Amino acid sequence: MDTSEPTKRTRVRAYAPEFKAKVLAECSQPGASIAKVALAHGLNANMIHTWRRDARGAVAPALAGAGEFVPLQLA
Structure with a gap:
């Protein structure tokens, strides 16, 4: 018999x-505050931060190689 709490x-x-x-x-x-926008919509500010991070992540793969070093031959 299981006596654990459901x-x-x-x-x-x-x-x-x-x-x-x-x-x-x-x-x-x-001038917008994420906290104020979250409260206005009944959301947690952390959720909006996650949505922002996810939205930026959708664009980031296009720039994946932009910060890499390229070998350069000097004269």
Whole structure:
């Protein structure tokens, strides 16, 4: 017989890409505070930071070789 406590299930919310884009656009406005935007939408600021990091990551592979050294022959 199992006497352990039942595990509490947490629900992971999925947000529409349009909603994420709207929130990120608000955060990119001059003088905008990520914390204030998060509160206005009932979100945690850490979630918005994750969305920003993910959005930058989508662009980063295109620049993958941009910071590498290239051998240069001097005369």
